[in-house]
Amino acid sequence: MNTSLESALQQHRCHPVILAELQFGPALIVDLSPSSEIWGKVNAGHDFSAEIKRQVAEIGAVLEIGRYxxxxxxxQDTDSFSDHQSRTLHIGIDLGIPAGNPVFSPxxxxIFGFADHHQQxxxxxxxILRHQLEGHTFHTLYGHLAKSSLTSLDIGQQIKQGEAFATIxxxxxNGGWATHLHFQIIKNMDRYQNDYPGVVDPKEANFYLDNCPDPNWILGRNDLA
Known part of the structure; x- marks a missing residue:
């Protein structure tokens, strides 16, 4: 009997995607939903990124986690979403750490695809990496990387588990965001090669949440289970 992708990943013992002391270190789990208390602390001189940094310092966190x-x-105020106002459902996990930190293959x-999607x-x-595990073919996407990460890459290039293949x-x-890694699992890439939506219309949630399951299947943080 074939195991599910979730079971296969949990049994495999994946390598950390970022440095283990960051991935499993004390974290601030950020709530950016419309009802979050964070918006009451934001003003013209203190945006949500600054408020997140304040909270990180307050609790001594080494990682900021944006939820799946x-x-x-x-x-909606960014150039990339100007024609896609209905896309509001985040289907990856954000790992907020400083620029220059390495990114590892779990x-x-x-290499399935790569590009610089430089629009704000x-x-x-x-x-985007392609993986095969116990009969499952799936992909992992890494967004908001350094431009230097895209040099000397080839489609089909082999990346070993635990290999540092990119940096934050x-x-x-990185598209104009606070420094972080957007990490996402994608089962079927369909027509996409070097891109895949990371934020979608909630009306399409059933499809996308099935095709892009919880990245914590790989990350393995207990506080996100």
């Missing part, structure tokens, strides 16, 4: 399947309204895989509000430099990008190269 969260409704957000932070994208499993053996190969988009992914910036992005890499600065705000001026």
């Amino acid at each position: 399947a969260e409704q957000r309204m932070i994208y 499993l053996d895989g190969e 509000g988009d992914y910036g430099p992005t890499i 990008g600065h705000t001026d190269e």
Whole structure:
């Protein structure tokens, strides 16, 4: 009997996607939903990114986590979403750490696609890996990388589990966001090669949440289970 992708990943013991001391260290789990208390602390001189940094310092966190399947309204003022106002459901997990930190492959895989989606509000430099595990073929997407991560890559290039293949990008190269990694699992890429939606219309939630399951299947943080 074939195991589910979730079971296969949990049994495999994936390598951390970022440095283990960050991935499993003390974290601030950020709530960016419309009802979040964070919006009461935001003003013209203190945006939500600054408030997140304040809260991180207050609790001594080493990681900021942006939640999977969260409704957000932070994208609509960006160029990338100007024609997609209905896309508000975040279907990856954000791992907020400083620029320059390495990104590791959680499993053996190969380069499926890569590009610099440089429009304001988009992914910036992005890499997608293809994996095969116990009869399952699936992909992992890494957004908001450094531009240097895209040099010397080839489609089909083999990436070993635990290999550092990218670094976190600065705000001026990552689509204009606070420094972080957008990490996403994608089962079927359909027509996409070097891109895939990371925020979708909630009306399409059933499809996208099935095709892009919880990235914590790989990350393995107990506080996100």
